[in-house]
Amino acid sequence: MKLREILDTLNKLDDDLPPEExxxxxxxxxxxxxxxxxxxxxxxxxxxxEMIQREWLDPLQKKMTSLVSKxxxxxxxxxxxxxxNNFEKLPGxxxxxxxxxxxxxxxxxxxxxxxxxxxxxxxxxQKTLFSWDKKKIKAxxxxxxxxxxxxxxRSKKIAFTTKKDG
Numbered sequence: 001m002k003l004r005e006i007l008d009t010l011n012k013l014d015d016d017l018p019p020e021e022x023x024x025x026x027x028x029x030x031x032x033x034x035x036x037x038x039x040x041x042x043x044x045x046x047x048x049x050e051m052i053q054r055e056w057l058d059p060l061q062k063k064m065t066s067l068v069s070k071x072x073x074x075x076x077x078x079x080x081x082x083x084x085n086n087f088e089k090l091p092g093x094x095x096x097x098x099x100x101x102x103x104x105x106x107x108x109x110x111x112x113x114x115x116x117x118x119x120x121x122x123x124x125x126q127k128t129l130f131s132w133d134k135k136k137i138k139a140x141x142x143x144x145x146x147x148x149x150x151x152x153x154r155s156k157k158i159a160f161t162t163k164k165d166g
Contacts, residue, residue: 039160 082090082099090097110116112124137150 035160
C-alpha cells in the first residue's frame with residue numbers, strides 16, 4: 001500500500017470505532033515508509049480528544065456546576081425566608097413547599113488527633129498511609145546503593161523526529 005493510500009485510509013477511519021475493534025497491524029501493515037501517516041493519525045486523535053475536552057466536556061462541567069450552585073442557592077434562600085417569616089408551609093397548585101428537619105447527623109467540632117486517640121480511641125478509626133519517596137529512591141539507586149524493594153526501569157515509547165534536509 002502506498003503512503004497516499006495509507007493517509008486516505010487513516011483519514012477515513014471511523015473515530016468512533018471502539019479500541020478493541022481497532023487493528024493497527026491490519027490497517028498499517030509493515031511500518032516502512034508509513035511513519036508520516038502514523039504520526040498524522042496519532043496527532044489527529046490526540047487533537048480530537050483535546051478538542052472534545054476543551055470544547056464539550058469542560059463547558060458542560062462548568063454548566064453543570066453552575067446549575068447545581070444556582071439550585072442550592074435558591075434552596076438556601078427559600079429556606080431562610082420561610083424560617084425568617086415563620087412559614088411552615090407554602091401551598092402551590094401541584095406541590096406544597098414545607099420546612100422539614102433533615103435526618104440527624106453527627107457534627108464533629110474538633111478534628112481527630114493522636115492526643116485525642118489516647119482519650120477516645122474506641123471512638124476513632126486509625127488510618128495510616130505509607131508511600132515511597134521515589135525521588136530519594138532513584139537517587140540512591142543511581143548512586144549505586146542496592147535496594148531489595150526497588151529498581152530503576154525504563155519503558156519504551158515511540159517518538160517522531162523531524163527530518164533535516166540534506
